[in-house]
Amino acid sequence: MSQTIQAVLDSVRTKLRAADIESFSIDAQLIVSEALGVDKIKLVTHNTDEISDDKLNIIKEYTARRLKREPMQYILGRCEFMGLDFKVDRNTLIPRADTENLVEEAINIIKEKGYRNVLDIGTGSGAIAVSIGKYTAAEVTAVDISKAALSIAEENARQNNVYVNFIESDLFANVKGSFDMIVSNPPYIERAVIDTLDSQVKDHEPLSALDGGEDGLDFYRRITADLHRFLKKKGCIIFEIGYNQGYALYDMLVKNNFRNISVKKDLAGMDRVVTGYIS
Ligand SMILES: C[S@@+](CC[C@H](N)C(=O)[O-])C[C@H]1O[C@@H](n2cnc3c(N)ncnc32)[C@H](O)[C@@H]1O
CATH class of the missing domain: 1.10.8.10 (Ubiquitin-associated (UBA) domain)
Structure with a gap:
């Protein structure tokens, strides 16, 4: 009927x-x-x-x-980020509104410093890389370990008329050259916390986009250890971080000889973005 x-x-x-x-x-x-x-x-x-x-x-x-409890964004196959349309599927983390803080800060720094090239590590849907490519004149390279995520990211770049050089890579493994800025929203959830997350996240979003190791800091450690090889003089690292990771990241960057380190909060007053520069 x-x-x-x-x-x-x-x-x-x-x-x-x-x-x-x-x-x-x-x-x-x-x-x-x-x-x-x-x-x-x-x-x-x-x-x-x-x-x-x-x-x-x-x-x-x-x-x-x-x-x-599959997220609506996966059912619709798309979502909005930084005023742009992005395709998403179960191989890509759904870009979060919180991550717009990171992108806005990155765009401001790129424009202020006249940075020419940027590397995005763990690009997922390409949300960060494509937005930076769209709103700045910088050349953007982006890596992810997931081939499936990269193919969605490539579609997103095409759909938004942005050129991004996508590379399948375990962090820096297949990256050549050096960059004015390295940006990353890596997996940063403490392993034990993952089980307590809402089913919409833990049962549907890729674990490889969430799991930051025992204390959530594994990827920050691995990335930070290689930054001096891949950042140009006066280059900038900009990370999205979890609400309770500000001190740990500040400390990590100090120990790795970064300067002018700052931790910025999101609209909810939580630590969200950390930036640091090399000499
Ligand atoms: C938290 S998600 C961020 C996705 C996207 N940048 C965003 O902000 O919406 C982390 C991403 O890192 C990728 N990733 C995990 N391990 C990686 C590795 N060893 N090398 C490169 N990328 C990795 C995951 O596949 C995932 O796409």
Whole structure:
């Protein structure tokens, strides 16, 4: 029996709400509008239109995925970051609004210092690399250990008309040359904490994008140890960090002879971005 847009919307909303999905109302709208290929306004203005069986099946599939707490961004296959559209799938971390702090700071420094080239380590969807390429004149190179993530990142660069030199690499292993700035949002979650994360993160996002080792600092240690080989004179390292990692990163950069080190907070008042320079 055919059903109207309104009836289907109500039914999806009820199912998501019963499963304690906080964003049940907006998610229901997104699911139905995506399946029908119409914008959300049309769900209101055409709410008595009937939905065909094939579209109903798509709505059922999306709803079932959301009930398993798959993030909406993976169901839609896209998300927004720095005002740009990015494709995402289960091989790429979903770019976070917090990471816009890192990108904004990086862009300001690149412009202020007239930096010409930047390396992004652990690029994932390419969110950081593509945004820097879009909003500055710097040449951008980006690496990731995941071939699958890199192929999504390449699509994102193409889709946003940005050139990024993508390299499959375990950190610096396949990187040649030196850079004015190295930027990274590496995996930084303490291993024991991963199990306590929301199912949307721990059961759906790639573990290789989250796991920062026992104390969460493994990647910072490995990257920092090689920075002097890959940063140009007066170059800058800029890391995204976890809310409780400010002191550890400050200390690590001091011990590695960086200067003008600063730890910046995000809008929630949490340590989020650390920068340091070499002489
Ligand atoms: C926290 S995610 C960041 C993704 C993206 N830069 C962002 O900010 O949304 C970390 C990324 O590091 C990559 N990664 C993990 N281990 C790596 C390694 N040894 N070498 C290069 N990249 C690595 C993961 O595949 C993942 O894409």
